[in-house]
Amino acid sequence: MGTGHTTLKINNAPPATIGSMNIVITGGAGFLGSKLCAELLKRGELSDTGGHQREIRRIRLFDVAAQTYTDPRVENLAGDITHPADVRRAIEDGTDSVFHLAAVVSGEAEQNFDLGMRVNVDGTRAVLEACRELPKAPKVIFTSSLAVFGGPLAQPVRDDQALSPQNSYGAQKAIGELLVNDMSRKGFVDGRVLRLPTISVRPGKPNKAASGFLSGIIREPLNGLDAICPVQPTVRAWLLSPRRAIENLILAHELPASKFGHTRTINVPGLTVSVGEMIEALRAVAGEAPAKRVTIAPDPFIENVVLGWPAAFEAEFGKALGMQADADYASVIRAYIDDELGGRLP
Amino acid sequence: MGTGHTTLKINNAPPATIGSMNIVITGGAGFLGSKLCAELLKRGELSDTGGHQREIRRIRLFDVAAQTYTDPRVENLAGDITHPADVRRAIEDGTDSVFHLAAVVSGEAEQNFDLGMRVNVDGTRAVLEACRELPKAPKVIFTSSLAVFGGPLAQPVRDDQALSPQNSYGAQKAIGELLVNDMSRKGFVDGRVLRLPTISVRPGKPNKAASGFLSGIIREPLNGLDAICPVQPTVRAWLLSPRRAIENLILAHELPASKFGHTRTINVPGLTVSVGEMIEALRAVAGEAPAKRVTIAPDPFIENVVLGWPAAFEAEFGKALGMQADADYASVIRAYIDDELGGRLP
Numbered sequence: 001m002g003t004g005h006t007t008l009k010i011n012n013a014p015p016a017t018i019g020s021m022n023i024v025i026t027g028g029a030g031f032l033g034s035k036l037c038a039e040l041l042k043r044g045e046l047s048d049t050g051g052h053q054r055e056i057r058r059i060r061l062f063d064v065a066a067q068t069y070t071d072p073r074v075e076n077l078a079g080d081i082t083h084p085a086d087v088r089r090a091i092e093d094g095t096d097s098v099f100h101l102a103a104v105v106s107g108e109a110e111q112n113f114d115l116g117m118r119v120n121v122d123g124t125r126a127v128l129e130a131c132r133e134l135p136k137a138p139k140v141i142f143t144s145s146l147a148v149f150g151g152p153l154a155q156p157v158r159d160d161q162a163l164s165p166q167n168s169y170g171a172q173k174a175i176g177e178l179l180v181n182d183m184s185r186k187g188f189v190d191g192r193v194l195r196l197p198t199i200s201v202r203p204g205k206p207n208k209a210a211s212g213f214l215s216g217i218i219r220e221p222l223n224g225l226d227a228i229c230p231v232q233p234t235v236r237a238w239l240l241s242p243r244r245a246i247e248n249l250i251l252a253h254e255l256p257a258s259k260f261g262h263t264r265t266i267n268v269p270g271l272t273v274s275v276g277e278m279i280e281a282l283r284a285v286a287g288e289a290p291a292k293r294v295t296i297a298p299d300p301f302i303e304n305v306v307l308g309w310p311a312a313f314e315a316e317f318g319k320a321l322g323m324q325a326d327a328d329y330a331s332v333i334r335a336y337i338d339d340e341l342g343g344r345l346p
Numbered sequence: 347m348g349t350g351h352t353t354l355k356i357n358n359a360p361p362a363t364i365g366s367m368n369i370v371i372t373g374g375a376g377f378l379g380s381k382l383c384a385e386l387l388k389r390g391e392l393s394d395t396g397g398h399q400r401e402i403r404r405i406r407l408f409d410v411a412a413q414t415y416t417d418p419r420v421e422n423l424a425g426d427i428t429h430p431a432d433v434r435r436a437i438e439d440g441t442d443s444v445f446h447l448a449a450v451v452s453g454e455a456e457q458n459f460d461l462g463m464r465v466n467v468d469g470t471r472a473v474l475e476a477c478r479e480l481p482k483a484p485k486v487i488f489t490s491s492l493a494v495f496g497g498p499l500a501q502p503v504r505d506d507q508a509l510s511p512q513n514s515y516g517a518q519k520a521i522g523e524l525l526v527n528d529m530s531r532k533g534f535v536d537g538r539v540l541r542l543p544t545i546s547v548r549p550g551k552p553n554k555a556a557s558g559f560l561s562g563i564i565r566e567p568l569n570g571l572d573a574i575c576p577v578q579p580t581v582r583a584w585l586l587s588p589r590r591a592i593e594n595l596i597l598a599h600e601l602p603a604s605k606f607g608h609t610r611t612i613n614v615p616g617l618t619v620s621v622g623e624m625i626e627a628l629r630a631v632a633g634e635a636p637a638k639r640v641t642i643a644p645d646p647f648i649e650n651v652v653l654g655w656p657a658a659f660e661a662e663f664g665k666a667l668g669m670q671a672d673a674d675y676a677s678v679i680r681a682y683i684d685d686e687l688g689g690r691l692p
Contacts, residue, residue, distance in 0.1 A: 113532060151608025152506075160498075160508040163524070164609055171528035175521050178509070182517035186459060262497025263510055 027102030028061025081123035120172035197270030221290035233276030236311035373448030374407025427469035466518035543616030567636035576645035579622030
């Protein structure tokens with residue numbers, strides 16, 4: 001997946017780094033992994049567990065298919081997250097930090113229960129076990145999802161709301177959260193769990209996530225294509241732009257372990273927007289023509305899944321840690337146009 | 347473990363049963379499994395998934411060591427819960443209901459992380475997968491624990507309180523809860539999860555549970571032995587007698603699936619008692635001599651673990667389902683004396 005990011009390192013500061021840093025990104029070929037990699041290369045350094053800034057020496061992208069990245073700091077490694085030997089090979093001695101993003105998405109995990117269990121549960125366990133074997137417990141940044149919540153919920157959702165996933169993806173992510181938390185408590189890893197809002201506008205092609213249309217209804221029209229919106233315009237969602245997602249992932253990495261108490265899990269702040277408001281923002285930013293490409297055609301299956309997800313969170317812990325949501329949805333659309341379309345409207 | 351229960355079947359009612367019923371109890375050699383088996387034999391029938399009363403034809407006790415039970419309806423089967431082939435052999439075609447009680451207890455799961463993961467997580471998954479292979483989804487009654495809660499908690503704990511285990515046993519039980527819930531939602535099993543209060547007075551020898559003293563300080567003195575209480579008398583606990591635990595397990599089995607909505611997990615009602623009140627109740631029921639056998643000698647490790655567990659719950663869903671706590675702790679002690687000591691005081 002080519003995202004056109006610069007891989008130039010810009011670092012005019014004096015060399016204040018102590019040693020250097022090796023990073024692994026699982027799911028490194030995915031859109032979030034690619035964007036994270038590009039941003040890390042741009043920054044050039046991260047803080048280690050002792051809080052010292054260290055130069056990034058290597059970013060290893062681990063995924064089912066090896067990527068082609070030309071930056072000399074990037075190493076592409078193909079492997080299967082469900083094979084512990086592959087995972088150990090990826091997270092070898094000398095690894096400082098692991099961003100564990102690899103996952104089977106919601107729609108696919110619901111259709112193929114066993115695949116979801118293997119990738120989302122066994123794969124996460126393999127990553128954590130490989131980390132545990134390292135001489136020094138690495139930081140592990142794990143992406144969870146608002147799909148861990150469902151059923152009757154107070155809105156906005158409190159930080160101490162019970163997990164009650166109503167689909168297998170949510171259940172599997174909730175299990176991953178518990179593993180990261182317990183293995184952090186045991187000192188096997190230094191984990192941080194980010195319950196990300198639905199990412200919108202997600203670039204690239206549609207995936208099998210039930211939430212896919214929350215990007216598609218903006219992305220397709222901006223690329224001159226028609227889009228189907230499978231829910232009523234009044235349906236609300238809890239959204240985060242790719243830019244903010246990456247910023248919050250890196251912020252979570254940089255936080256010292258002392259910032260965490262009884263839990264490593266953070267509801268990441270997001271934006272509550274209705275689908276109707278999203279289309280209005282598209283009209284405001286890009287004009288009438290793209291907005292007219294969206295057809296409302298409710299699909300009871302998708303509507304049911306999406307209505308089961310909470311659309312507003314207190315996210316107090318995340319805010320206290322300094323995490324930020326997008327200012328408004330129009331700015332999310334503008335960022336997509338800048339980052340993915342070179343600033344050009346259709 | 348001989349518990350001296352009668353295995354006579356008393357059933358003078360006309361034969362209203364349709365077909366018959368095969369039950370598996372994992373951890374069948376444990377004290378709860380043995381007591382459950384005895385009570386089921388006494389009742390003689392259970393309701394099936396259609397709500398019809400059916401005669402119990404076979405209770406298979408599955409545990410690491412085969413038991414010797416003389417009732418012809420009881421089959422003892424030795425096996426390893428972490429070996430899927432053993433579990434499939436136990437839960438073979440024709441199984442109607444599984445009481446999954448097998449577990450590594452809290453203290454042991456904390457000392458041996460890998461053993462806890464294998465038994466409490468992989469074992470539970472093996473049980474659920476074996477059930478999934480059956481032609482008709484069986485009822486699965488799974489025992490969880492208040493150890494799934496920890497950290498800052500509103501007391502009494504709400505039914506929708508977030509899981510935040512502060513030990514590996516709690517994390518592993520929480521994972522089991524998520525698996526039972528998701529596999530029930532998928533229709534692979536018809537699960538019911540009971541978060542049991544700490545069982546007191548537990549008969550037999552001390553086990554490796556950090557909560558063991560909550561039985562020991564009553565049981566040992568009533569058996570003419572000294573007991574150490576490793577926490578201050580002001581420390582409170584959330585308790586349930588073995589009798590009530592068995593009643594609630596069977597009640598959970600008998601409930602129709604329609605009683606459950608977004609969750610299969612039930613906080614079972616219990617009794618909030620301080621350790622000082624427990625010792626006072628011992629004095630009131632059994633006199634000064636047994637009470638004097640208890641020595642308060644706080645152990646910071648155990649006190650820390652126990653103080654991390656909530657001592658009061660709203661348990662609204664459990665109460666609405668008809669589950670009951672003990673009336674008071676004195677009656678719990680009297681029940682122990684009746685059931686385990688043949689009514690004799692030391």
